[in-house]
Amino acid sequence: MYDCLIIGSGGAGLSAAIEAKARGAKVLLVSKTPPTWSQTCMAQGGMNAALKDADSVSDHVADTLKASGGLARESMVRKLCENAGETVKWLDSLGVPFNRTEDGEFAQRALGGASHKRACFSQDYTGLKVLHTLFDSAKGTHRRDDLFLLELLVEKGSCRGALFVHRDTLETEAIEAKTVLLATGGYTGVYKGYTTNSDFATGDGIAAAKRAGARLSHMEFVQFHPTALKSSKALISESARGEGGYLLNSDKERFVDELLPRDVVSRAIAEQLEAGREVFLDIRHLGEEFIHEFMPQEAKLAKFYEGVDPAKELIPITPAAHYSMGGIAVDDGFQSSIENLYAVGECSDSGVHGANRLGGNSLLEITAFGRMAAQSALQNAPSKAEEFSGEEEEQKRWQERIEALQKQQGRENFYALFRTLGELMFHKAGIFKEQTELEALQGELDRLETRAQKSAIGGTKALIEYLEFCNTLELAQSIARAALQREESVGAHFRKDRDG
């Protein structure tokens, strides 16, 4: 029996696994993809830590609380910011090649909403380099990269393991452990086609936790990043504006202070787009050399997808769904409302983001809290695990469901339904929301669910993708419900009918 079952091997899961292993625990790290495919690799801009003399932990706390619209939990924000310096040094000691200044200090750049240059970075490949370094450092951890989480095994209010399906054989497999830590990433994939996120960001862990009865919180708060490439929704990070990039409309006029928080800038851009104008990011004045040195990835993406050379031309952009602030509600020890079920990283609502996340705080969250969550889960784990008694029935139930799905027939195409879901969510539960639209959305989501059951599923991978789609549908309902309930505008949640 494992001491700790960690589900998800992005930055959060890997940090937790490294910590658990260092504490001598018997750990199993399970995910639906190899660790290096995790969305953490996509983070570009950087990771916050108040390191400079002019900066301070309390400034970092204040900026985070301000961005959160007063909805963050101060105890957790403090814990996060206080640990930032140590976490950067930990990552540095594992081999993350952070950029340095001439005199060997960590180089830091400005991101929106920050009162100082506070984000440590590795060019615009910060997430990639953090993820791969953690992956290298987790060498020797017992891992499975081919299991898709179906359900959490909960008995008498306590989590005793999880049920998975093998991606390639479609066989179910139950794994029990003294304690379970979810690190399965966010739910922004609900906004299919309108998101900067990876195809894997379907919120599976959150949906499974919800089905098991765990409390979710702040699901209505989804952050829209102001600058995604118009056609592909690939991200141009905030550092482009932090370093002095401008936003221009079709009339070549600036229309907003580019360094305001993401939600404000996104709304300003959305208004321009709704008025029929186009919006561009202008970084030409930063110069070819600067762009080549500090944003090689973004320049490459702009060239590839939009056919523009950012050193010479304007980059067409649009806001896109980027980060999910809500998730599995956890206490200060990262425990969910279910005993022995812990959550960390983007799948959790640890209270540090509230209504809006400060750029650069999530790489910090996954690495700092990843380690702390493992500590907490191990410390509080029961010394002797109780067996889950319903394992056979649960396995049988799912095996039957999978067989039924394989036989499912109908004229619907669930991939097309998934795109419809993204479109509906972007337009009705996106940058602007209002009651009538949200209520209409709920009806549409119900209809999508019925239609989904009439789609044929073509193969093994398609079946996994169908299960992902079902998870996004389930979470879309949670988002719509939470968005209706929150009648005031705050942070990334803007109710047009109240403040329009």
Add this chain to the structure above:
Amino acid sequence: MVKVTVAKSTGTQSYEVPQDAAVTIQEALHYIKENLDPGLEFDSGCRSGVCGCCGVRVNEREKLACQSRLEEQVRIEPLRYHEVIKDLRVKRHEETLGECYLHEYSQEKITGEDAHKIELQSDCILCGSCYSACPVYEVNKSFLGPFALTRVLKYVEDRKEADKKSFIDGIQTNGVWDCTLCGECSAVCPQGISSKDDINVLRAKSVQAGYSDPNFQTMDFGFNPGF
């Protein structure tokens, strides 16, 4: 219509993809899966060339499906020398990374230059393209291979690593001397990494550490009449 041919596990199959349905090879594959052949399997993740899951061969050249434009008449195959899970999905050769992690933290002061020095080597996304392009695998399946050796150089060149020797010791067999320096790996790398150059640097470092090219040794022995 663009003709897209895919080497599936069950045999080669061709599809017609409308020109405006896809900009990239990956979008074309999605189109095929969603409209023509729901059983087609391929991996698709970040759509921005950093997760490394979509390496395939396009017209006999290794590419990231999400970063390659759909052109006339493409033939798509899984990466070579990889175990195929199904169709275009393959298992990456993680085992070649061996002991690639920071062994002993040196605590030395790092400069901007130091960080710069390993920038390119740490850009690797483990897509497996170089592995598929490397001719050595035709004859030696145990070769450590391009991305693994690039990663070794990342740690060897990192001032933070105090134990460089074990890295150098680990690349003498099936390592730096087995490479033919053909440069195929460098030609296909989507990140602009040249494993060939990295291997050359590692060879020089191996010589400094007292190792020598075993190929020369055997040659010397062959011509040594006294042996």
